[in-house]
Amino acid sequence: MSSVLLEVNGVTLQYKTPRHLVTATYQVDFSVHQGDRYVILGPSGCGKSTLLKAVGGFMAPVEGSIRIHGREVEAPGPDRMMVFQEFEQLMPWKTVYQNVLFPMKVTRKFSRADAVARANAAIEKVKLSEFRDIYPHMLSGGMKMRVAIARAMALEPDILLMDEPFAALDALTRRSMQQELLSLWDQLRFTVLFVTHSIEEAIIVGSRILVLSPHPGRVRAELDADTFNFGNIDKSEFGAMSKRIHTLLFGEERMSA
Amino acid sequence: MNSARPNANLREPPRPEFERELVDSGVIGDVERPLGPAERLVGNETFQRFLILLVLIVVWELYARWLNNSLLFPTFTETIQTFVHDLSTGVLVNRTITSLRTLAIGYALGLVLAGLLTTFAVASNIGTRILSTLTAMFNPLPAIALLPLALIWFGLGTPSLVFVIIHSVLWAVALNTLVGFRGVPETLRMSGRNMGLKGARYVGLILIPAAFPSILAGLKIGWAFAWRTLVAAELVFGVSARSGGIGWYIFEARNDLDTPTVFSGLLTVILIGLFVESVIFRALEARTVNLWGMQR
Numbered sequence: 217m218s219s220v221l222l223e224v225n226g227v228t229l230q231y232k233t234p235r236h237l238v239t240a241t242y243q244v245d246f247s248v249h250q251g252d253r254y255v256i257l258g259p260s261g262c263g264k265s266t267l268l269k270a271v272g273g274f275m276a277p278v279e280g281s282i283r284i285h286g287r288e289v290e291a292p293g294p295d296r297m298m299v300f301q302e303f304e305q306l307m308p309w310k311t312v313y314q315n316v317l318f319p320m321k322v323t324r325k326f327s328r329a330d331a332v333a334r335a336n337a338a339i340e341k342v343k344l345s346e347f348r349d350i351y352p353h354m355l356s357g358g359m360k361m362r363v364a365i366a367r368a369m370a371l372e373p374d375i376l377l378m379d380e381p382f383a384a385l386d387a388l389t390r391r392s393m394q395q396e397l398l399s400l401w402d403q404l405r406f407t408v409l410f411v412t413h414s415i416e417e418a419i420i421v422g423s424r425i426l427v428l429s430p431h432p433g434r435v436r437a438e439l440d441a442d443t444f445n446f447g448n449i450d451k452s453e454f455g456a457m458s459k460r461i462h463t464l465l466f467g468e469e470r471m472s473a
Numbered sequence: 474m475n476s477a478r479p480n481a482n483l484r485e486p487p488r489p490e491f492e493r494e495l496v497d498s499g500v501i502g503d504v505e506r507p508l509g510p511a512e513r514l515v516g517n518e519t520f521q522r523f524l525i526l527l528v529l530i531v532v533w534e535l536y537a538r539w540l541n542n543s544l545l546f547p548t549f550t551e552t553i554q555t556f557v558h559d560l561s562t563g564v565l566v567n568r569t570i571t572s573l574r575t576l577a578i579g580y581a582l583g584l585v586l587a588g589l590l591t592t593f594a595v596a597s598n599i600g601t602r603i604l605s606t607l608t609a610m611f612n613p614l615p616a617i618a619l620l621p622l623a624l625i626w627f628g629l630g631t632p633s634l635v636f637v638i639i640h641s642v643l644w645a646v647a648l649n650t651l652v653g654f655r656g657v658p659e660t661l662r663m664s665g666r667n668m669g670l671k672g673a674r675y676v677g678l679i680l681i682p683a684a685f686p687s688i689l690a691g692l693k694i695g696w697a698f699a700w701r702t703l704v705a706a707e708l709v710f711g712v713s714a715r716s717g718g719i720g721w722y723i724f725e726a727r728n729d730l731d732t733p734t735v736f737s738g739l740l741t742v743i744l745i746g747l748f749v750e751s752v753i754f755r756a757l758e759a760r761t762v763n764l765w766g767m768q769r
Contacts, residue, residue, distance in 0.1 A: 274663060292666045304658040308765045309682040319668040322678065353766025 221407055222248040222271065222375055226280035228432075229266050240266035241433035243280065246426050248375065248409055253401060255410045255422030255441075259465060263433030264411045268379050271409065272298050284374060294323045297368035301380040303360045306352040306367075312339060313348045316367045325371060338370035339363075341400060358389040365397070369406065376408040382417070394420055395446060415461050419444045419454065427464050436464050522751075547733040556737035565722065569741060572718030575631055576703050579638025583695065586639065587646040592676060594647075595654050608648045616641035616702040620709060634706050641698035646691040653687025654680050686762045693754055697746070704742055 224247065229240040240263030248254045256264045269275050271282055273292040282289040284296065297319070299305070306315050316338055320331035339345055342362040352360055361381060368376055382390040394417065401408070412418050418425050423442040428435060441457065448454050514520050530549050537548035547555075559565040594604035616637040623633040657680055665679035681688065707720025717725070719741055726734035762768040 272663075272667065274666070292663070292669065294667065294669050296667075298663070298667045300660045300664065302658070302660040304660045305664040307661070307664075307679075307682065308767055309685070309761070322668050322670060322674070351765055 219250050220247050221250050221252075221285065222409065223283040223286075224267075224271070224280070225283075227267070227270065227277045227282060228279035229263060229270055229275065230278050231266065231275065239432040241428070244428070244433060244435055245280075246435065246438065248407060248424075251405050251407055253408050253410065253421060253423040255412060255418045255425045256428060257412055257415065257418040257422075257425050257461065258428035258433060259413060259430050261433075262428040262430040264413075264428055265379055267428075267433065268298075268377055268409065268411050271375075272296055272377055294319060294325065294371055295374045296377055297371055297373040298377040298379065299361075299364045299368050299381045301383050303352075303357060303384070305364055306360055308352050311349045311351055312344055312355070312363050315352065315363055316370050319367060319371050323371065334370045334372075338366040341369075341403075342366045342396070356389075357385050358393060361385065361393060362396070365400075369400070369404070372406075374407065376406055378408060378410045380411055380413065383412070383414075390417075397421065398445065415458050415465075416449075418461070419457055420446060420449065425461070427461060429465065437461075544730060544732050547736050551733045552736040552740060555733040556740055559734070559737060565719075565737070565741060568717065568719045568722040568738075569745070572703060572707065572720070573745075575634050575718065576638060576699055578631075579635040579703070580642055580696065580699050582635065583639040583642025583699070584646060584692075587643050587650060587691075587695075590643075590647050591650045591654065592673075594651055595676065595680065601651070604647060604651055608644050608651075611640070612644040612648060614640075616698070617705050617709070620706055624710065629710055633710075634703060637702050637706055638699045641702040642695040645694040645698055646688075649687045649691025649694065650684065653684025653691075656687065657683040685765075686767050689754070689758065689762060693750070696749060696754075700742075700746060700749075 225245055226243045227245075228242050231238055231240060244267060246254075256267060258264045266275070270277055271289065273289050273296065276290075289296075307318065310318060313335060317331055317335040320326050320334065326334060336345075336348075339348055342365060344359060344362055344366065347355065347359065352363065355363070365381070382393050385393060397408075398421065400406075410421055412421070419441050423440070425437075425439045425441050426435065427437040427439065439457070439461070444454055444457060508516075534549040537546050537551075540546050543551060556565070590604055590607075594600040619637055619640055620633065623636045627633040627636055661679065661683055665675055670678060703718070704720040704723075707718045708724050719738060722741075723735050723738035726732075726738060758768070
């Protein structure tokens with residue numbers, strides 16, 4: 217059984233730069249169900265990151281509404297934990313363990329003993345137990361990203377927001393992180409809203425893919441990608457899906473070029 | 474047509490491939506071996522500093538002996554004798570404590586004011602403008618130049634000293650803290666707000682630790698300014714204060730043309746400066762910004 221968790225209705229997002237008023241997305245609709253791995257895919261300039269920020273509560277839509285469990289999103293909150301692309305999201309003055317514990321401590325969502333147990337379990341899940349008492353500056357990029365994911369998941373948010381989390385990693389690390397994310401999902405069945413500009417990543421990670429077109433971001437398609445994973449990456453269906461998305465984004469003429 | 478692409482005819486002949494057995498690296502011994510005590514000592518920073526001090530002292534002693542005029546330039550041994558003597562009689566200790574107490578009050582008040590000002594400044598744009606304007610106005614103003622005014626307002630004594638110390642601490646710390654707050658990465662800010670942190674908790678749990686390298690720099694500059702200002706201010710008007718500080722000790726000795734005591738006073742000022750910088754602040758750095766990898 218799946219129920220609607222996040223509803224985005226006719227959302228137009230605009231932000232100001234010193235010289236321009238930029239429209240990032242125009243009347244975007246979509247809804248995320250419980251347990252979805254929902255991917256927002258689009259080229260740069262389609263406002264996908266802005267859209268995620270709006271869901272996070274960091275900016276308000278000029279038109280339309282964003283609802284979680286029927287409640288309007290008004291401000292940032294720990295029910296929507298965000299994982300950013302940048303490694304700076306970790307607090308350099310806290311160890312891995314303290315970083316994971318920190319949001320549980322400030323939100324007081326769990327009792328002290330509970331929080332400690334959850335933090336340790338989350339660190340174990342992302343295979344960082346050995347590095348529990350290390351400060352982030354000693355970690356590699358992939359490890360930092362794992363800490364950020366552990367931190368977000370330990371809090372058990374309603375939805376996990378991931379803003380191109382693997383974009384800054386090298387290709388090999390990125391692949392293993394995608395695999396780890398999928399195996400974590402297999403165990404925990406959390407809901408995740410995932411932003412990426414990589415078609416391959418979208419098909420592998422996502423169960424649903426929202427394709428956005430750029431300038432301003434508008435919905436082009438919503439596709440089902442639940443059947444694709446690392447096991448069938450070399451199959452023709454995978455290639456066909458990839459080609460289909462490519463055509464949706466760039467049109468026929470660019471394919472032949 | 475002129476093409477940059479290598480022409481097939483001009484290609485180099487294929488170079489031979491090779492594989493080889495690894496060269497025996499046994500001759501250099503272990504790949505990793507612990508450094509011997511002598512090797513470690515040479516690289517030790519404290520040891521190097523100590524050597525520098527030793528050289529300075531030897532130069533001082535030799536020059537003073539050659540000059541042979543205790544009124545102009547006493548020797549190191551003479552200075553140390555006076556220093557030890559005044560320490561044992563308790564004069565120097567009392568003077569130093571008087572100075573440090575005043576310094577502590579002024580420094581603490583300066584920090585509190587700086588904290589209030591910067592919190593106000595990060596809360597709003599207009600606050601930032603106010604703080605940067607005030608800092609631009611008052612930071613270049615030497616604290617000593619305010620002393621005559623302080624004397625009119627607060628009379629002779631500790632309150633005037635505290636006033637000038639606050640002035641010397643406040644702007645340096647406030648300016649550095651504000652710069653530090655502004656430099657906190659956007660992702661870290663959003664990460665903090667994501668957890669629902671707001672207001673004072675946000676400043677205390679996110680901004681202050683994230684800006685700590687800058688804040689620490691401000692604290693150091695503030696301390697140096699304050700110590701300098703204090704000693705100078707005591708030199709100017711220590712005369713009528715009942716119990717003078719270290720500046721007054723120097724001033725008194727100068728009046729008696731007792732140069733070794735002047736030197737021993739200066740030595741005290743330097744030693745306290747060295748202690749605060751290389752023991753207190755060094756320990757604070759080792760426990761914070763160095764540990765966190767924010768500064769090496």
